[in-house]
Amino acid sequence: MKELAGIGPLALGKLIQSRAISCVEAVRHSLEVIQHREPQCSTFLEVTGEQALAAAQKVQKRIDSKDERLSPLAGVPMAVSDSVCVKGTATTCGSKMLEGFRPPYSATVWERLQAEGGVLLGKTALDEFILGVSGENCAFGPARNPWDTRLASEGSAGAVSCGEAFYAVGSDGFGALRRSASFCGVSSLRPTCGTVSRYGLVAGTSSLEQAGIVGKTILDCAQVLALIRGKDSRDSTTVEAPALDWKISLRGLRIGIPTACFEGGLDPNIRQAVLAASKQLEALGASLVPVELPLADDLLPTYYVVACGEISSNLARYDGIRYGYRAKDVGDLMELYRQSRSRALGSQIKEHILLGNFFLSGEGGGDYHQKALHARELIRRGFEDVFTRCHMILSPVVPTAPRTIGEKPGNLLELYRQSTFTAPAGLAGLPAATVPCGFDSKGIPIGFQLTGRPFGEGELIAVAHGYQMATDFHQRLPGEVGQ
Amino acid sequence: MKIDSALLEGLQERSRLRLTQEERKDFQAGAALLLDEISRLSHLEPEGLAGAGSPSRCVNVLREDAVEPFAGPDAILAQAPDRGGRYIRVPKTVDQGGKV
Numbered sequence: 001m002k003e004l005a006g007i008g009p010l011a012l013g014k015l016i017q018s019r020a021i022s023c024v025e026a027v028r029h030s031l032e033v034i035q036h037r038e039p040q041c042s043t044f045l046e047v048t049g050e051q052a053l054a055a056a057q058k059v060q061k062r063i064d065s066k067d068e069r070l071s072p073l074a075g076v077p078m079a080v081s082d083s084v085c086v087k088g089t090a091t092t093c094g095s096k097m098l099e100g101f102r103p104p105y106s107a108t109v110w111e112r113l114q115a116e117g118g119v120l121l122g123k124t125a126l127d128e129f130i131l132g133v134s135g136e137n138c139a140f141g142p143a144r145n146p147w148d149t150r151l152a153s154e155g156s157a158g159a160v161s162c163g164e165a166f167y168a169v170g171s172d173g174f175g176a177l178r179r180s181a182s183f184c185g186v187s188s189l190r191p192t193c194g195t196v197s198r199y200g201l202v203a204g205t206s207s208l209e210q211a212g213i214v215g216k217t218i219l220d221c222a223q224v225l226a227l228i229r230g231k232d233s234r235d236s237t238t239v240e241a242p243a244l245d246w247k248i249s250l251r252g253l254r255i256g257i258p259t260a261c262f263e264g265g266l267d268p269n270i271r272q273a274v275l276a277a278s279k280q281l282e283a284l285g286a287s288l289v290p291v292e293l294p295l296a297d298d299l300l301p302t303y304y305v306v307a308c309g310e311i312s313s314n315l316a317r318y319d320g321i322r323y324g325y326r327a328k329d330v331g332d333l334m335e336l337y338r339q340s341r342s343r344a345l346g347s348q349i350k351e352h353i354l355l356g357n358f359f360l361s362g363e364g365g366g367d368y369h370q371k372a373l374h375a376r377e378l379i380r381r382g383f384e385d386v387f388t389r390c391h392m393i394l395s396p397v398v399p400t401a402p403r404t405i406g407e408k409p410g411n412l413l414e415l416y417r418q419s420t421f422t423a424p425a426g427l428a429g430l431p432a433a434t435v436p437c438g439f440d441s442k443g444i445p446i447g448f449q450l451t452g453r454p455f456g457e458g459e460l461i462a463v464a465h466g467y468q469m470a471t472d473f474h475q476r477l478p479g480e481v482g483q
Numbered sequence: 484m485k486i487d488s489a490l491l492e493g494l495q496e497r498s499r500l501r502l503t504q505e506e507r508k509d510f511q512a513g514a515a516l517l518l519d520e521i522s523r524l525s526h527l528e529p530e531g532l533a534g535a536g537s538p539s540r541c542v543n544v545l546r547e548d549a550v551e552p553f554a555g556p557d558a559i560l561a562q563a564p565d566r567g568g569r570y571i572r573v574p575k576t577v578d579q580g581g582k583v
Contacts, residue, residue, distance in 0.1 A: 104562045193538045207537040237539045301521045333576060337499040351510050354494045368521060374529035412513035429538025
């Protein structure tokens with residue numbers, strides 16, 4: 001089944017619909033790739049092969065009976081990150097605190113994909129409670145970047161990059177999914193806040209998190225978004241978003257270039273690749289306009305204070321009592337709380353919980369949480385103003401090249417700085433797309449990011465798709481470049 | 484803005500966490516650098532503008548707080564990992580520990 005290497009989920013869906021290949025054959029192909037790749041890449045925390053084959057048989061029956069409710073992606077093998085609850089399947093969110101937890105319900109995103117014929121291969125690795133630079137901070141060991149296995153990656157991006165899964169859905173919180181997609185040479189899409197239900201996604205930084213989609217191309221991501229979007233009575237923050245239409249001409253679209261983002265400590269390889277991409281988009285008919293990001297100096301501090309506060313509140317529920325890890329040999333209730341949390345949570349998570357409590361308490365000489373909420377509103381209004389002058393903003397995804405696993409201990413400031421370009425979408429609830437646009441001197445993929453106005457996913461998809469029609473960076477496979 | 488040892492003790496107590504000596508050292512070093520960055524926000528004056536806790540424009544609509552008959556105890560009991568008759572069975576709060 002080698003001929004399936006490199007084809008996208010839509011093409012595979014067509015092959016399945018036309019009976020050129022069966023759903024079971026497609027799953028067997030993915031399981032073979034997983035068996036071959038996992039020893040080096042470790043992108044999955046759990047592979048549910050038997051369930052996938054059983055699900056494929058059921059979907060095949062629906063295809064054979066011409067079930068009209070099936071989507072173009074029916075029968076296509078896919079993965080979800082381990083932050084997505086799947087009923088009866090272990091869901092750890094990359095933390096020993098949740099080791100062995102099997103949720104009694106499924107996330108809405110998975111229910112919707114399943115209803116449309118999605119076939120789940122398993123759960124992919126991610127940073128503990130979705131908090132990290134790009135996958136290194138998983139309690140069960142990091143997933144590896146297929147382009148260079150000395151680098152970490154979120155498992156979803158790695159699995160799509162090396163052809164284990166044809167697309168993946170995870171959580172976009174601190175931006176690690178977008179950063180990993182960029183480092184792995186695949187595309188990603190983060191929808192506008194409220195477009196996709198967060199019901200059943202393990203909560204880390206609630207107001208900053210959205211479901212995130214990874215595919216080889218932005219059109220893959222768009223097809224998945226069309227399946228999972230829409231109001232959900234179980235998530236009161238969801239809305240009926242406007243119709244998703246990406247058949248939009250690039251001519252007349254204005255792309256904002258935040259010139260300050262291309263100065264300072266930006267890696268020269270990244271600067272060159274992203275600026276070259278902007279020129280390509282200009283050649284395709286879009287106009288480039290210089291813009292300034294609102295409260296540019298306050299974006300990261302604001303993001304971080306909000307994120308720490310939400311992490312500390314959300315993770316307060318993990319106390320060793322109701323579910324998850326429970327410490328042994330403790331004398332009293334308070335000690336049970338302390339020991340369970342101290343032993344099962346990773347250092348980085350503990351640091352952010354402490355910081356969150358620090359900011360929320362207002363101790364130490366500043367009411368920074370109130371200031372951050374105030375800044376967030378100003379930033380949101382500032383983006384409304386920016387989007388009167390352009391339809392979207394183009395930026396790098398990350399400021400620097402990825403570091404190798406264990407090269408130096410990650411510290412608080414590293415995660416802070418790596419969030420430079422991914423933070424604004426989370427803070428203001430904006431959609432964002434990332435697509436590959438080059439390689440650095442070591443052969444590691446580079447991507448650019450488009451951040452759009454609320455419910456502007458169609459415009460982002462149109463521009464990213466136009467770029468991918470004119471370039472071939474998204475068609476390169478790990479092993480062809482660098483190494 | 485600084486997290487000294489006394490403040491860290493209080494934060495650990497409130498967070499129900501206990502850091503090892505090494506974790507404490509790493510945290511204080513990293514936090515010092517980070518808080519320098521965060522202190523950029525000190526110029527903001529939050530008065531006069533409601534802060535945004537969420538990017539959502541949704542307005543919360545509350546239904547009337549009225550008592551209604553509840554017909555689903557069996558559905559709730561069916562989701563419990565363990566049950567004894569009409570009750571959800573849970574582990575002892577302080578026991579031998581391990582996974583639950």
